[in-house]
Amino acid sequence: MNKAIYALISLGLLLILSATAQEFTLDIFGNANGDDLIDEEDISYLQGILDGENEKTDLSDANNDGKVDENDIDQIEQIIQGTESEIYYIDAFGNSSRVKHPLERIVLVYDNTAEIIRILGAEERVVGVDSEGSSGAIGKYPTYFPQFIQTASIGNRNDCDVEAILKLHPDAIIIGTKTGCPYLEEKLMGSDIDVVYLETWSKGTPSLFTLAYMLDEVDRALEYQEWKDGYLDMVAERVATIPEGERVKVFVDRPGNTTVVRGSGYSEAIELAGGINIAADLADSLRVDAGISSKNTLPPVETEWVLEQNPDAIIGLSWNGGYEVDDESVLKERYDEIMGTAGFGETNAGKNGRIYVTYFINTLGAGDHISVLYFAKWLYPDLFGDLDPEQVHQEYIDRFQNVDYDLKEHGAFVYPPMS
Incomplete structure (x- = not known):
């Protein structure tokens, strides 16, 4: 065009x-x-x-x-x-x-x-x-x-x-x-x-x-953005009905005893999905305490601090997984690692079976909305009962990536698998 x-x-x-x-x-x-x-x-x-x-x-x-x-x-x-x-x-x-x-x-x-x-x-x-x-x-x-x-x-x-x-x-x-x-x-x-x-x-x-x-190729970009924003708008409209006091408190467990704060793509995805990132402002307090002027959006975090915050859900990032991997065991290893963290089983997330793992790349790049859909489904399963993130992910691959790739047969992106 x-x-x-x-x-x-x-x-x-x-x-x-x-x-x-x-x-x-x-x-x-x-x-x-x-x-x-x-x-x-x-x-x-x-x-x-x-x-x-x-x-x-x-x-x-x-x-x-x-x-x-x-x-x-x-x-x-x-x-x-x-x-x-x-x-x-x-x-x-x-x-x-x-x-x-x-x-x-x-x-x-x-x-x-x-x-x-x-x-x-x-x-x-x-x-x-x-x-x-x-x-x-x-x-x-x-x-x-x-x-x-x-x-x-x-x-x-x-x-x-x-x-x-x-x-x-x-x-x-x-x-x-x-x-x-x-x-x-x-x-x-x-x-x-x-x-x-x-x-x-x-x-x-x-x-x-x-x-x-x-x-x-601006026409192609507009077509893609219209499709993408259709899903983001749907999520935004639904989570807007959730009172602030009833929103799910989320801890993002990043490998190496680190987390994510406001300003990172990971935190934005949590917020767009209607969650509250408990570490959103953590970098600011750490910076003030250390006398550092620059902001680290991926700061270190102590397990004791997480336990004090008592998150409702924990979403772990995994470096392993993705399109070249067909065995979800690489995600399960990360899941087991988080489950084995001392005290995590006693948090609201642990008690209620709300610990999840996602391949980190889902939240990056032009297809970052796909992670928002997975997160929304995890955090508010009743509100998004009709949403199938994997179907949207497949549409992204078929329609906009032009590659023959079946998510039902290949890839490892989230754990536990969505039913």
Whole structure:
């Protein structure tokens, strides 16, 4: 679909989405009014700036030349039509960056990045992937990413193979984490290859739309977001009926005697599902006590503190599991570990059989809403009696990941299994 067409229908699509949908700012210059799309409203807002009626915004300088003028209106019109030759955006480090448009040949780093590319239907543009090293390398998941089995490798994301990248002649390399491919921009200096850093693992939806503009696939992003927000809105509407005093108190047990606090994707998923993360503000108190200025969203936690809070439910994160594993015993091992923690059996969660385990990746990336559905079903089984999270998960795989994968036969994502 041409951008001119989606610009005409975007208002209608947005009216379908309720106020409970996930909100974000599209960090592309030209998004003058600071919402999640670039459309005619941005032209109107920018004209208001030129007429002295609106305040200048951080993203109103569409061509990033240091001034806001008629040329920025021209750039926005080109973005809407899909005819711009380059896009300026805010990268994972908070810096303004430039990328050529549209991207026809791309190299991908990090599995969450590959998931977004499949949502956008741009798999055929991928000419290289990371395939070695730590968890998250695309090539390490041949069952889930069969499209990329024969794709050229650029090695380990901790030290990406520059020679391999150059031989592929990509327009850009898209890196889904700030720590990936260190110093790559310097190493590629003099080439015509753009390096795009986005936090696809922790900011799935914003990254989805940023890449949609770079790839000229905004219509696909809108279709996906409408589907996703339909489920999130349903959850929000139902949990809104639960009085604050009756909400389930949840402890998230992260491996290594750590937990999650407000500001992490894990905590957000608990909150969206209607739960109360008992450790939501724990990092603030620990920071004050230690005299630390920065916030750790994955702080250490003492068992005694958890027992004092007496959570109604415990959700454990497991590093093991996922699409490449068919044996749920890896999740049961984590479950048994949590059950064996001294005192946990005497908490409300332990007494009432409300200890659960989820594969950690469920809560990350563009498909993060799937974990919200599993959590909502766990926390409020009566309220969500008609919800089948696994069915939604399967729809995500079939409709938006374009891969032949049956969750009834493969994968290990939650424990105990949902009946």
